[in-house]
Amino acid sequence: MVDQWTLPEIDLALCTRCGQCVAQCPTQAVEMQATGPVIVRPADCTYCTTCEAVCPVGAITCAFEIAWDKSAF
Amino acid sequence: MSDRPPAHVDHDSQLFASRSESTLSAGALTCMANIVVPRAYPAETVIVVEGEPCEAAYFIVEGNVEVYRMSFQGRQQVLVRLGPGQAFNTVPLFQVNGCNHASAIAHTDVTLYALRKEDFPRALRDCPDLALVILQDFANRLAHLTDLVEDLALRSVRGRLAQFLLQQANGSAVTQKWTQDEMAAHLGTVRDMIGRSLRALTNERMIKLDRGRIVLLDRAALEAEAQN
Known part of the structure; x- marks a missing residue:
């Protein structure tokens, strides 16, 4: 079951704090904090995967379940 | 990587069991138990590196392994994802000075049995069923790779x-x-x-x-x- 607030996963151990995810997020849902990037406005995150695509070290993961639409059955 | 206590291969191990038409006889399994070496790898560990001299073939007991090729530009093509009962890196065992044809990485935590290259002739001699099981694995792999070529070339x-x-x-x-x-x-x-x-x-x-x-x-x- 997918949570309404499924969000990109950020691996702070890999993150270099380059700020690309913050700069490229189309909805400004991510902010750089002392510990690293944090999705501070989860409701604004559309799971567009831009942050995953621009992260130069693969620290952000946006994974998808693949399933049938249950209403189709 | 960690070597575990002496191998114990039995019918519960799933070794050679799934997705194969035949399984090893009880006698052959006992024989194999004296030859293979159990190994455990955490997820994301590279088990085999393409181009390196072959040290062993591996049989998956638990977990999943991805077999892949990597281009010089770093682009990866996954050839197959394997699970319990399936084998990888078997081809170079049959080649003189064989090198690993592809890399393999633990997709999850995995437990494997390693059949070392130097032990392979003895394994075939002592466990003739093994040759048939490996040939069936080759046949399945060839069919899979033929489908993969069709997909990549024609779709x-x-x-x-x-x-x-x-x-x-x-x-x-x-x-x-x-x-x-x-x-x-x-x-x-x-x-x-x-x-x-x-x-x-x-x-x-x-x-x-x-x-x-x-x-x-x-x-x-x-x-x-x-x-x-």
Whole structure:
């Protein structure tokens, strides 16, 4: 079951704090904090995967379940 | 990597059991127990590196392993994802000075039995059933690779993606999540193409993208797309 607030996963151990995810997020849902990037406005995150695509070290993961639409059955 | 206590291979081990027409006899399993070496690897550990001299073939007891080739530019093509009962790196055992044909990485935590190259002649001599099991594994692998060549050479990325989505949605009860990079590595393309193809399938109402979820909407249209 997918949570309404499924969000990109950020691996702070890999993150270099380059700020690309913050700069490229189309909805400004991510902010750089002392510990690293944090999705501070989860409701604004559309799971567009831009942050995953621009992260130069693969620290952000946006994974998808693949399933049938249950209403189709 | 860690070597575990002496090997104990029995019918419960699933070794050679799944996806194979034949299994080893009880006698052969006992014989193999004295030859193979149990090994455990945590997820994400590279077990075999393409081009390195072959040290062993491996039989999966628990977990999943991905076998892949990597280009000089760092682009990855996953050849196959294997599970319990399946083997990898068996080809170079039959070659003089054989090198590993592909790399293999632990997709999950895995337990394997390693059959060292220097022990292979003895294993074949002492366990004649083993040759048949390995030949059947080769046959299955050849059929799989032939299908993969057809997919890569003759199908569009959209077609391959549609087929992949159908396979995943129709597959096992165990839910597996995929990133777009992982899909690209399986389908012989790049992330950008996966993103574009997902958007195209979405625009044509074959799928819907939710947060963390690709929802398949139109089976007939996806099946037609998978033929392209």
